[in-house]
Amino acid sequence: MLSQEEVCQKLLDFEFSVLNALATDVDDVQYEYIRELTTLVGETLSQQQAQGELSLSTLQLGIRVRERLDQLRYVLHEQRHQVQRIQSDTNLELTSILRRHIHTGSSPVYRERRDTTLNASFMRDWFLRNLGHPFPTREDKQAILAGSNARIRDRTTRLRYNQVVLWFINTRRRCGWTSFLRKYANGNKDTMADIAWALQEEQGGTHETRAWSAGPTKAATPKTTARSAKEANILPAKKGLPAVLPHISEDTAVAMRTEWEQMVERVRYGIKERIGDWMDEVIRDTHSSASEERRGTPRK
DNA sequence: ATCATTGTTCTTACGACGAT
């Protein structure tokens, strides 16, 4: 148990630490110290009060400290508002200056890189759950942003809205989603959604894709596709890919399944499209030259 | 006006390789 003198000293120490922290930027160690001190002072005072050991002078000191901190809190509150107003005005001004600068034909100003890779786990997860239609709405993007930044205290590693937009654009292109769309769905996103549904159904997927498959924009325009038939629980005669694309050859179906799996892997673990393509080339070359040798065909 | 796509540039990490 602390003596009255020690309690008073802790109170003053507490006030000094808080003032100091407010005047400068606190690091984690300082923050932790203030937190511990707050607990210690609070517990000691309430204990002493409960046991009737709290002296009048300590009590008065405690009240004075609280009043000073209250006043300070009010002042800081006002200051913060002012700073926010100034920041907002400055941002507007800077934006307009930068716009003018860019429009005068100067070279592009690339933002300084903060990290080599983004905190993309939320975006990857969303992409994988919506492979049939990886186009998040504004609300979706805001939710992804909030989820990604929820536990990040360091400002410099927090995602920005535009980074989410760009990540989806780049990932659709790099993971092979766009080329798959063109190659197998004739550029039709509805067909792509159906194919995605069928492939995931074949693989015994969790059918989480139902969310986008029956998404709000689609639901508003009901169509007699394989997808809507499924939603109405009218199961087609065939299941999986043949139900959606009845006229494709087995070879094409196999190729589609392979490319789909590669696409999923790229999204899940990173793109690495160039290494992947290179590996494919090596494997293909090795395979073809091996079979040529088996047939006795002279190489080169 | 807003959002997606495409082509492209730029930054960073990393491996190979030679010099010490």
Place this chain on the structure above:
DNA sequence: ATCGTCGTAAGAACAATGAT
């Protein structure tokens, strides 16, 4: 073993353009 340099892949970001 440890550097410094160089080339390259991956991925983030930008600009122009098109679609709705």
